[in-house]
Amino acid sequence: xxxxxxxxxxxxxxxxxxxxxxxxxxxxxxxxxxxxxxxxxxxxxxxxxxxxxxxxxxxxxxxxxxxxxxxxxxxxxxxxxxxxxxxxxxxxxxxxxxxxxxxxxxxxxxxxxxxxxxxxxxxxxxxxxxxxxxxxxxxxxxxxxxxxxxxxxxxxxxxxxxxxxxxxxxxxxxxxxxxxxxxxxxxxxxxxxxxxxxxxxxxxxxxxxxxxxxxxxxxxxxxxxxxxxxxxxxxxxxxxxxxxxxxxxxxxxxxxxxxxxxxxxxxxxxxxxxxxxxxxxxxxxxxxxxxxxxxxxx
Numbered sequence: 001x002x003x004x005x006x007x008x009x010x011x012x013x014x015x016x017x018x019x020x021x022x023x024x025x026x027x028x029x030x031x032x033x034x035x036x037x038x039x040x041x042x043x044x045x046x047x048x049x050x051x052x053x054x055x056x057x058x059x060x061x062x063x064x065x066x067x068x069x070x071x072x073x074x075x076x077x078x079x080x081x082x083x084x085x086x087x088x089x090x091x092x093x094x095x096x097x098x099x100x101x102x103x104x105x106x107x108x109x110x111x112x113x114x115x116x117x118x119x120x121x122x123x124x125x126x127x128x129x130x131x132x133x134x135x136x137x138x139x140x141x142x143x144x145x146x147x148x149x150x151x152x153x154x155x156x157x158x159x160x161x162x163x164x165x166x167x168x169x170x171x172x173x174x175x176x177x178x179x180x181x182x183x184x185x186x187x188x189x190x191x192x193x194x195x196x197x198x199x200x201x202x203x204x205x206x207x208x209x210x211x212x213x214x215x216x217x218x219x220x221x222x223x224x225x226x227x228x229x230x231x232x233x234x235x236x237x238x239x240x241x242x243x244x245x246x247x248x249x250x251x252x253x254x255x256x257x258x259x260x261x262x263x264x265x266x267x268x269x270x271x272x273x274x275x276x277x278x279x280x281x282x283x284x285x286x287x288x289x290x291x292x293x294x295x296x297x298x
Contacts, residue, residue: 027149030076032087033060034269035128036106036137038279040080042163043141047152051076053093056271063089070097078148079103080141084112084125104144106137113196126267129198131167131174131283138163170283171201177291178202185294189238189258194266204290207235227255237261237293261293 027048031037037052044050051072054063073079074097081087083105090103110133113124127133142160146153178186186204195206238258264286265276276282 027077027145028075029078029080029145030073031080032082032090033058033063033267035267035279035282036080036082038269039106039128039134039137039163040141040145042166042279043138043156043160044145045155045159047149047155048145054268056277057268060086060267061088063087065089065093065096069093073097073099076101078144080106080144082125082127082137083107084123084127086125104140106140107133108140109136113200115193115196124193124196126194127197128279129195129266129283129286130201131170132201133197134279135164135167138167166280170280173284174202174287177287178204181291181295187233187235188261188290188294189235189256190264190266198286204294205233207233231256237296239264239289239293262289264289 026046027044029040029044029048029050031040031050031052033054034052034056037050040048040050053065053069053072054060070093073093076099079099079101081090081103084107094103107125107127110127112127114121115124116122128137138160142156145156149156183203186202187207188204189207193206195204198204199206235256236258239261265282266286269278269282270276275285
């Protein structure tokens with residue numbers, strides 16, 4: 001009887017040992033918006049579950065957090081923000097949620113661009129529109145995930161290295177598309193000034209009625225000056241954005257004769273069924289749309 005009991009106990013112990021997880025529990029990561037959330041997923045892989053506060057097609061400038069967002073934040077092991085003034089709502093959300101950690105600012109180390117906004121010098125927060133900047137994101141994300149989960153450090157490193165090659169491929173793809181187009185033809189109209197880093201890298205000029213944030217309002221005088229500039233520089237194509245209101249850019253386009261080039265994904269990924277559900281897809285899609293439009297108008 002005793003031997004049967006011992007055998008049964010041994011079998012249960014073996015079953016428990018066999019069914020126990022072989023690695024640590026997944027890290028719970030929260031990212032401020034979808035573009036950043038996707039890059040965190042690429043580096044984190046199977047070891048990290050990622051929640052994006054701003055949802056697909058959502059505007060990170062005008063985001064209004066909900067109680068569910070506060071709950072997600074409080075439960076997070078690590079929180080990622082882009083920084084540079086993009087997430088003006090984050091401090092309020094941290095206070096409301098009771099989150100005790102410090103968010104990781106992934107844009108630390110990026111060479112930023114400054115611009116004039118209503119007479120003030122501001123930093124352009126839209127760094128991800130150059131994949132070379134996203135390479136810095138990746139390194140900062142890898143460092144933060146490795147600190148939060150040292151047991152899976154080797155996997156984070158391998159994932160990061162693989163994704164860095166993807167980003168280098170995106171940069172080469174964009175250069176191949178734009179370098180063949182005369183620089184004086186690389187001009188387009190967009191809803192707001194979110195393509196500065198893209199323009200800096202690929203020598204494309206973007207004109208827009210709004211500044212770095214969709215929360216700003218364009219004055220009639222500013223719109224008038226923009227219309228005159230577009231006519232003088234012979235800008236022939238306009239784009240609207242998935243995450244904000246297209247009415248103003250359409251109004252400017254109508255006054256200048258610019259033709260629609262389609263929709264761009266600037267600071268929000270699309271839903272899964274649409275063409276920009278990952279950062280890689282978003283960047284490729286934007287490059288293809290812009291290059292096709294300006295090539296046609298050349």
